[in-house]
Amino acid sequence: MIGVVGAGGDVTGCLESLEATPGVEKAVRISAPYKFVSKEFRKERTIIKVGRAEIGGDEFITMAGPCSVESEKQIMETAEAVAAAGATILRGGAFKPRTSPYDFQGMEGEGLKLLAKAREATGLAVITEVMSDRDVDLVAEYADILQIGARNMQNFALLKVLGRCGRPIMLKRGLSATIKELLMSAEYIVAHGNPQVMLCERGIRTFETATRNTCDISAVPVLNELTHLPVIIDPSHAAGKRSLVPALAKAAVAVGADGMIVEVHPCPEKAVSDGAQSLTIEGFREMMRTLRGYRELWKQEREAEMPLAV
Ligand code: PEP
Ligand code: MN
Numbered sequence: 001m002i003g004v005v006g007a008g009g010d011v012t013g014c015l016e017s018l019e020a021t022p023g024v025e026k027a028v029r030i031s032a033p034y035k036f037v038s039k040e041f042r043k044e045r046t047i048i049k050v051g052r053a054e055i056g057g058d059e060f061i062t063m064a065g066p067c068s069v070e071s072e073k074q075i076m077e078t079a080e081a082v083a084a085a086g087a088t089i090l091r092g093g094a095f096k097p098r099t100s101p102y103d104f105q106g107m108e109g110e111g112l113k114l115l116a117k118a119r120e121a122t123g124l125a126v127i128t129e130v131m132s133d134r135d136v137d138l139v140a141e142y143a144d145i146l147q148i149g150a151r152n153m154q155n156f157a158l159l160k161v162l163g164r165c166g167r168p169i170m171l172k173r174g175l176s177a178t179i180k181e182l183l184m185s186a187e188y189i190v191a192h193g194n195p196q197v198m199l200c201e202r203g204i205r206t207f208e209t210a211t212r213n214t215c216d217i218s219a220v221p222v223l224n225e226l227t228h229l230p231v232i233i234d235p236s237h238a239a240g241k242r243s244l245v246p247a248l249a250k251a252a253v254a255v256g257a258d259g260m261i262v263e264v265h266p267c268p269e270k271a272v273s274d275g276a277q278s279l280t281i282e283g284f285r286e287m288m289r290t291l292r293g294y295r296e297l298w299k300q301e302r303e304a305e306m307p308l309a310v
Contacts, residue, residue: 001042005035005191032226033180034187037197042228048168048196050144051125053088055168055198056230058302060295061259063089063127063232064284067274068096068104069111077266079118081281085288089145090115090124091261095131096273097151104272112142119144127170127261133161140165150174150202150237153185163192170232170261172200175213179222186229198230199223200261203238212240212277215248220255230258236277242268245279246287253294256301262287 011029018027032038047056055061064082069075069092079090094111096104107114115126125144130136131152139146145168152158153174162169169189173182186197201220203213215238223231233255235248245262252260265271265278279287 003030003036003041032183034183034227036190036195037183037186037227037229039226039228044228046195046197046228046230048145048198048230050168051088051119051123053125055232056258058299060253060257060298061089061232062087062288063091063259063261064264065091066093066265066271067236067263067278068093068272069107069114069128070272072114072117074266075114075118076121078264078281079122079124081266082264082284083122083124085281085285087288088124089127089261090118090122091127091147091263092118093129093273095129095135095139097129097131097149098273109138112139116142130158133158136161136165140167143167145170145198147200148172150177153177153182156188159185159188160192162189163194165194168196168198169194170198170200172202172234173204173216173219175205177204179219179226183223183227186227198232198258199227200232200234201238201257202234203240211238211244213238215239215251217248217251217255220252220257224256232259232261233257234261236261236263236274236279240277242277242279242283245277246283246290249287249291250294253291253298256298 015027030040045056047054053061064087065078092115094106096106119126127145127147128143129147129149130139148171150172189197203215206214208214220231233252235245239245249260263278264284268275268278
């Protein structure tokens, strides 16, 4: 399959002569402004393999861990607990985008080393945020997936560098970004050479104040119609409140997301960031138990949809 991007010219004539070329089965005009990430370009789901996980495959994926890496003890304890409860990917921020310059900014390089140590001990793959184009090579050295935070969704200099970082990317939807803008940002990464992109709905800013953000659950079926990229839900940042996380996680499974990313902390009241929305280890275990039946149904549905490999 060859994608031709660019605007203008005699598109119809071009399509006809392409179709007349030997070896060409079909030429398809892609009308969406996001070409590579569109369903028109590729019908099959993109599957991203990291460690034991296949994101976009036939398992609902769970990424879990603290908002920030705080200490060796904290990350090791959390990693072991979330792995035992069924997560396959460990989250933890080493570079933290904080609203206030006086808040904890992350352990940076030391945090990355601790994440790598936790991967070593548990076999979990690691996802962590990269905030600046200058840090991409460093973070890519330690992480299995690079997370692009909501505040950086349209940092185009960063998106371009991600095109050649050699790691899968999880691109979080901006606080006030439309679905089209999210897809255009994903297009930047793919157009610059990296097709391994997953999208993350983490709640958007609305007039509602009962939750930290409004979880746009319809973004999942909308994205599933428009793109072949995997879609992850972040119920923690959407809710902002621990008690709401399990219900939104259930919704993520039911609505057909490919996975979720959840904040878990051994002692949320002492967390340096996002303690109010972090599940305790026991809370996470309990949620994973409750989700088991839902995930089974999810799997049946996904398997029915996927052609059997011969
Ligand atoms: C996070 O994952 O801790 C985070 C800062 O997320 P977001 O970019 O969605 O706010
Ligand atoms: Mn957080």
